[in-house]
Structures are given as structure tokens and as C-alpha cells.
Amino acid sequence: MLDRNSDPIVAIATAPGRGAVGIVRISGRDLAPLVPALCGRNLRPREAHYLPFLDGSGGAVDHGLAIHFPAPNSFTGEDVLELQAHGGPVVLQLLVARCLEAAAQRDPITAQARLPGLRVAQPGEFSQRAFLNGKMDLAQAEAIADLIDASTEAAARSASRSLSGEFSREIHGLRDALIHLRMLAEATLDFPEEEIDFLQKADASGQLVKLRSTLETVQRRARQGALLREGIKVVIAGQPNAGKSSLLNALAGAELAIVSSVAGTTRDVVAQTIQIHGVPVHVVDTAGLRESSDEIEQIGIARAWGQIEGADAILFLHDLTRSDASDYAAGDSAIAQMLAAKLPESVPVLHIWNKVDAVPAGRLAAPREGISLSAKNGQGLESLRDRLLELAGWQSVPEGVYLARARHVDALHKVEDHLALAAEHLALQDQRLDLLAEELRLAQMALNEITGEFGADDLLGVIFSRFCIGK
Numbered sequence: 001m002l003d004r005n006s007d008p009i010v011a012i013a014t015a016p017g018r019g020a021v022g023i024v025r026i027s028g029r030d031l032a033p034l035v036p037a038l039c040g041r042n043l044r045p046r047e048a049h050y051l052p053f054l055d056g057s058g059g060a061v062d063h064g065l066a067i068h069f070p071a072p073n074s075f076t077g078e079d080v081l082e083l084q085a086h087g088g089p090v091v092l093q094l095l096v097a098r099c100l101e102a103a104a105q106r107d108p109i110t111a112q113a114r115l116p117g118l119r120v121a122q123p124g125e126f127s128q129r130a131f132l133n134g135k136m137d138l139a140q141a142e143a144i145a146d147l148i149d150a151s152t153e154a155a156a157r158s159a160s161r162s163l164s165g166e167f168s169r170e171i172h173g174l175r176d177a178l179i180h181l182r183m184l185a186e187a188t189l190d191f192p193e194e195e196i197d198f199l200q201k202a203d204a205s206g207q208l209v210k211l212r213s214t215l216e217t218v219q220r221r222a223r224q225g226a227l228l229r230e231g232i233k234v235v236i237a238g239q240p241n242a243g244k245s246s247l248l249n250a251l252a253g254a255e256l257a258i259v260s261s262v263a264g265t266t267r268d269v270v271a272q273t274i275q276i277h278g279v280p281v282h283v284v285d286t287a288g289l290r291e292s293s294d295e296i297e298q299i300g301i302a303r304a305w306g307q308i309e310g311a312d313a314i315l316f317l318h319d320l321t322r323s324d325a326s327d328y329a330a331g332d333s334a335i336a337q338m339l340a341a342k343l344p345e346s347v348p349v350l351h352i353w354n355k356v357d358a359v360p361a362g363r364l365a366a367p368r369e370g371i372s373l374s375a376k377n378g379q380g381l382e383s384l385r386d387r388l389l390e391l392a393g394w395q396s397v398p399e400g401v402y403l404a405r406a407r408h409v410d411a412l413h414k415v416e417d418h419l420a421l422a423a424e425h426l427a428l429q430d431q432r433l434d435l436l437a438e439e440l441r442l443a444q445m446a447l448n449e450i451t452g453e454f455g456a457d458d459l460l461g462v463i464f465s466r467f468c469i470g471k
Helices: 035-039 089-104 125-132 138-149 153-163 166-190 204-230 244-252 295-309 326-342 381-392 406-427 429-451 456-466
Strands: 009-012 019-028 049-054 060-069 079-087 232-238 270-276 279-285 313-319 349-354
Touching: 009 089, 009 125, 019 089, 019 125, 035 049, 035 060, 035 079, 035 089, 049 089, 060 089, 079 089, 125 138, 138 153, 138 166, 138 429, 153 166, 153 204, 166 204, 166 406, 166 429, 204 279, 204 406, 232 244, 232 295, 232 326, 232 381, 244 270, 244 279, 244 313, 244 349, 244 381, 270 381, 279 381, 295 326, 313 326, 313 381, 349 381, 406 429
Parallel strands: 232 279, 232 313, 313 349
Antiparallel strands: 009 019, 019 079, 049 060, 060 079, 270 279
């Protein structure tokens, strides 16, 4: 079976739907025979040419710009031809069909198909080609999708930094330091007859301390980047008529949920994503939690608990105007007990005391745990927003953040664990050198999960090219 990664590919490279301009992109090892069939002539490399895109009979499918990027100076590292036409879906589909038709036709000079095997590209296949051909690493390839999907300005800027290679350079720096430590460990193991303590002479312990410190900085920025990408899910919970829907509307700045004095108005889940200092926060309004005989309300309450169990943080909303009533306090106590039973300890519960505007100043109780606010007039909302970011672990350093994914954070955590064990083994010197070397190897493998590069053979090359040991 032929390797599909060697097939020439074609696809519409712009978003679906109508637009002023649409792009059809072709990538393959040698597009030279196809260019005249589509454009009527050969093209100068990396120059835009305005011309007709020809159909099978020599007529024009459309007029637009054609640009030929010869390998390896292209996005994919292969020959790339881009046809920039008018952005109607039908026009672009006709161009793709014409590309496939022209590729299958025989060249009048060679009598061979102009571009054998041309097929429609799979999702993400152009970026995959770029990765396979060394034009970018995995982290950069993922940053392309993250930049497209960015929901906030901060997320877009961070994704752009990742795409430019800033995150990858940090990972490469960690990798190079790890490689050097591995060389020292392997040299000490493989050449015991040499009366040289390579680890001690090179201050391996000091290098490892510095490496772990650098890793901590990278981890902190990666966690912030993951937060920018993923955001946090916050569920508003509480008894009926506590003001949950009003709070959602206040945070969103729009009338998303129906607000009524009738208990049990909210029976289904209402969700909205808001931005707080560039961080996406997915806020979920739920049905009021209480005992109910209403079948529909019971379904809403069950869905509310489902949302609560999947939350990153809970806003437990209390009604200040009823907080002193014994039946209301009993209801809040029952909810608190269920939250404690259903939620892991890692999920914070923030107590929100609503309707502070409806309580006379003289009747306000002593300061309570949590935040007092008014969803009606906005009092205390800014404090709530700041507290949400604090719960999420956000630190206001967006310019130093690169957009990372959860898998990147997990991989860095693996590196941290392996380096901690490596430090323990290094402290025992000769007794555990083999274990030290193994933990360093595993740490590097975890880093490789992020960028997708550097194998065992590469390590051998580094050892014998940089570390001169011999007689």
C-alpha cells in the first residue's frame, strides 16, 4: 500500500460559505506539469499572477491570482500552487474539480498523467505535511488550529506566539539541557574505567537544579496558556429565586435567561461564555435546587446536578433577604451537604450573597464568607470577576503566555516528576546512576510528546559528536 503522505492533495483553504475571496490550494512533490493546464502558462516562483483559471476546453472558470511556491520554500515544504478566486462555494468547488480533472489528464509531451494520484485533502493534512517535512513541530501545528479557534484577543495573541515558535523554543531549551545531562550520565555508565567523574566535574547537580527551575517557569506559562484556550466552567447553583438567572444576565451583559419572581422559572440549563480580562469563562445557570413534585422541574434539577458535577468552580448563590429564615437556611444547608458529597475537594465553592441592594444597611449581618453583591444593579460584580480569575489560577502576565493545550501541561508535569526522581538518584551518585539515566530519558520522552521530535538514534549522534571520549 502506497504512503498517502506522498500523494498530491488539493482542497479549499478558506472557510465555508460565500466571501469576496476564496483559495484553492494544491500541494505535491512536482506541480510543474499541472500549472500550465490550470493557468495557461508557467509561473514565476512566489509572484502573484492575475490570469484566467482554465477549464478543460480552454475557457475560464474564473479570473484571479495564482501563486506558485516551489519546494522547499512553501507552507508544506512541497510544491504549492494557490489559486485565489472569487469566494463563491460553487466557483471554488468547480476549481477543485478542475484541478482533479487536469491532474488525471495526460500531458501532450510526456503522454503521462500530469499529476498522478491527486486527491482531496483530509482535514488538517496541509499542516500535517508541514510537520512531516520539518516546517514546524507539533506544538506549532496545534497553534494553527488554536489561532483559528481563539475566542478572545488574549488567546489569539498567545496562539500567535506559539505559532511563531516561542513555546517550542522553550521546550527545545529544556530538551538541550536534558540531553547534556543524559550525555554525562551515559558517559559515566559506559566508561567506568575512565577515572573521571563526569557528573561531578560538570556540576550535574547544579545543572539539574537550574533545569528544574526553568521547567517551573515554562509550566506556569503553559498553565496560563491552557486556561486562555480552554477557559473554566462555572456553575451557578442555589435555591429557587436566589437570583441565579439575574446573575448570569449581569455577568453576560445581556438578557439571556428569563427572570421572574415565580419560583422554578428556570427549568433547563442556560449557558454563556463571557470574557474576564481575556480569559473565557463558561457560566452555566441551572434550575433552583429543592424538593419538587413537578416532573418537569425534577428533570431540570437532575440536569443542574449533572452540570455541577462537571464544573471547575461553583457559585453557591444565597438570597440575603431570606437568609435569616429557618426554612431557607435549612435548604441552603442541605445543598451545601450535597455539594460536599458530590464534588471533589479540588473544585472550589464560592458563596455569593445576592440582593445586597434590597437589604437596609442597618439590617446587614456581619461579614460573611464569600462575596456580597447585587445582580440587579451590578454592585460587587467586579469583585466576583476578579475572584473567578483567582479561582482559575490566572495571573495577569498575558504577554509572556503561549497558548498551550491540556496535553502540553500533562507532559510538562511528567517531566517534573521524572526530574524529581532524577534528583533523588543523583544525590546517591554511583549507587543509582542507571536509574538516573532512565529518569532523564523518560523526562526527554515526555518533552518529545509536545514537539514530536528527537529519538534514541539522535542521542547517540549527540554523544559521539559532542562528547569526545577515546584513547
